[in-house]
Amino acid sequence: MSDTTPAALALTEPKIVTDAVVSKLQGCEGVSEAAVIEIEGRIHAFITPDTVDVQLIEKQLASELDEKLRPASYNALSQMPYTLRGRIDEGALETWLKGIKSTQSTEHLLAPPRVHIKEVRSGSTASSSSLSSIYSGHGVQDRASWDDYLESQLPNKVQPKPVRNLRYIGLIIYRRIFSVIFIANMIPFLLLLIKGTDCPTLATACSINLLIAICIRQDNVVNALFRIAGWVPRSWPLWIRKNAAKVYHLGGIHSGCAASATFWFGFLVVQASFDAFRTSPLDSTRKTISAATLGVAYVIMLLFTMMLSFAYPSVRRRIHNQFEQVHRFSGWTVLILFWILNFMLITDYTAPNASITRATLKTPGFWCLIIITISIASPWMHLRKVTVIPEKLSNHAIRLHFNYRQNPVPGSFVRLSDTPLMEWHSFATIAVPDRSGFSVVVSRAGDWTSKYINSPPTRMWIRGVPTRGVMNVAHFFNSAVIVGTGSGIGPCLPVLLAAKNNGIKVRVLWSTPKPQETFGDEIVNGVLAADPKAIIWDTRAHGKPDMVKLVWGLVQESKAEAVVIISNPALTKKVVYGMETRGVPAYGAIWDS
Template sequence: MQSPIRFSSCRGVAFGSKLPHADPFAIKMPTGDESPASRSIFSLGSSKDYPFSIQRSISKTSSHFCDLDLDHEDHDLEVALERNDEDKQRKPALPLLAAQKKDSRLSIILLDQGLLTVYKRLFAVCLILNITGLLLAATGHFPYARSRAALFSIANILALTLCRSEACLRVVFFLAVKILGRPWIPLALKTATTSLLQSLGGIHSGCGVSSIAWLIYALVLTLKDRENTSPEIIALASIILGLLCLSSLAAFPLVRHLHHNVFERTHRFAGWSALGLLWAFVILTISYDPETKPYKDDFGSRLIVQQEFWFTVAITMLIILPWLTVRRMAVKVYAPSGHASIIKFEGGVRAGILGRISPSPLSEWHAFGIISDGQNEHMMLAGAVGDFTKSLVSNPPSHLWVRRMHFAGLPYLVNMYDRALLVATGSGICVFLSFLLQQCSADVCLLWVAKGIEQNFGKEINEMVRGWPEEKVIVHDTAVLGRPNVSQLSVDAARKWRAEVVVVTSNPEGSRDVVIACKAAGIPAFGPIWDS
């Protein structure tokens, strides 16, 4: 008997697959012998519209949470195998199905939604531009860059910081929606803008590698002309280079995927240390006189006219700003089931906004979609998939550290479109619920696939979904109806509702397959990417 193939995600969802189909969500098409109940849609929608999409599970029902007791699952599988052996003595043996080759999670990350995505193109463009500048400087065709190589390294650090500044991105996303969120704006321009804003991490990564390259070049030039500089400046540049390399290595996909906490802490503390040393480097470099050798005390007037100084000021402000909004706040946490928790805060929040919470602000931060009616309160739905989210269920805290500066992501750009289909699996629904609770510029329809809707997510979440017009919602409970072909279901729902765009929140495999299926059908689609 073939073992179930499981796909899990840090986003709080997981899929199981037992049959060898190309699509991890795919199931066998229902036949005419199946009962009507097996082809209906839980509470909403019509089986006549989607007769192919749903059937009762013929294997162990999949879960949309990553915290399932795997030992218990293995035990169930062993029992099933034993029963199967007994059945073999009474039934003729069936031919074994060929094992499906499952993509590794790392390959999903590296090939996330395609080989030449906008993210990878932006990374390549940044790298090519910087390498071209380096070659021109090295060959004497760019004398300004040759004499100011450290400045180019600092400029790249400023650019990568801008691409990750939640305050700046909140403004950029707001302006994009305000300017482009009009019916007469071409859809192609809207989708291109969405692709660009979703993939700014490519610029962040490209500038990070480029800053290292420029600093290496600056250090080589300095070592060749060490008589005109000080050992302290060389030492500082060398330590900063080491910290930048360490930070970049920690962000490598393999390390980041397998050891996320290591990546987060290394990235944070190495970055802060490099920033502090950068200030010392800039001050010493500007105050050092290569002719008289000593450092000058009256460097203030020279400092404020140097580009390096102002770039460093901007970097410092961008890094400090989010931390100025960190507060320890009282929260209400309750768990509708052992698989998820709901965290409630005071104050309303606009649809599509995300927030960060932490049990220990210097060690880890966790981002969640925000559910709010825009009035008095907002909440987060956290699937119990890791140590922190599991502790919210087992030991609900009375206070959490919160960044009061919420940030905008892909869901916020739904406001740019006239008609959008929102596809969610498991606890991914949380990022879309605000569109159902408050008035938004976009006309949205919802497709939600999850296991045990009310049992796992609670009555409150279930009622939020039920409150939306029935003709605009499809809810598929896998505990009752089995696993659907989510990709095909998304394509048909988008066509039925004439959606301009499909936005999906699922695990990496699920998001990838829905996006690829929709694009193949000529429907613009976006899902969370690995470094979005």
């Protein structure tokens, strides 16, 4: 039998010793995880959770371990730090233990989270210090309060089921806007159908609707509408601000006018079909509408029908890339053909001796087409290929850094592509205060994203200007609960980083698999810097929680005025419905394009 002393063993075979101590610690009552590090011949123990009775554990190990193998300190943590490879980060534990201030890079967003520590040997009952990493599956807040949220009963919804389903599902603001616009168009449509009209009048009605439908989607117009809505002071009553925050439903204007334009053009095609057989009242030698004009009208009608069919919500969701391509190429073709049709109609309806130029300048459709063309072309005037600095966060996510412009407004997005004519993808901008440029987080969600995670790009196409989206409405409130799942934390992060400067009190709920391993320290630390008590729920470790209950618990605890969520369609609708039917304003993407 070896006569090696425990002290010598600690120096010659530290791994065996520390493993033995870890094994003893894990056998103690209430210990979830344990780690041991050896510094200058002394062993230091770390255990989770921080509710464990460390005095009892110390007493138990005193009877089971030789005196020289007993830990010099017992440190209870709310969570164990992990490296990106999923191993306990001993460097982070040692850094804290030595009392060395975190040497976190200045390139990181914010300071790391705070962790509660109990130092037994020193006699201190509780102290706080910074660790350089976040702890998978938990925030800093006591887990017991989360359990209270999940175990509590949600209050009853405030309206009968038929009423609330009609209001919050069937007739959301988007659909109400669509309905108002469509009905407003159908009233004169039916009157003209009964009374009778001509093709130039119908072309004008169609052009006006197309003008509104296209301009309402223009980047600068969208930003202007968000700015106007954001002018409502936060001191004003909540009912005013919560309705102003519905500004992101402006897509209802786009779809309402586009659908109406298609109906008006259908009317024009029918009218032109009859006029093609009638003698022109201006020239008895020809028909009211020429065969060429009628042929162009039928081609435009076919393209309109294709665009409207592909834009139907269920079709759009199923084949979104094809929807975008049909919308883009058919739209450009329609624009060109509409210019041709406009001049053809002017020619058909102008007397032989009259001035075509004067007739053109008096035609409303001509001026509408000029504005429409400028609106469609303007984002492409900002098309550029820019340098990208990739930062691979994990096998499931990558962060792309851009430095070609100043910080975008929190809650805005940009469009990126590698094939500008074929497909574009929108990503929320992450702007860091006092740092130029921005970044986006790309999470694995299909072939396009997988390609760039596997082979990070160094150059990409970008179009238009950063455009405000649903996350921007968080600025309309004094306090808000921000909810994100997976890479949905990307759109939330710039709002969280700017919340303090903007005077917004935020609580955060982020549900995602392996947050630190997938997205890295910087993003997770940014979340906790905005809300030190953020709930960061590791779905890989704990499964998927009842998000409605967790959100409701945070709303009640923080007295938040609103909830903003960035998640998948199903969960977004569930949370928004669950909050709004209980009287809490809630906002989430509506996938209207």
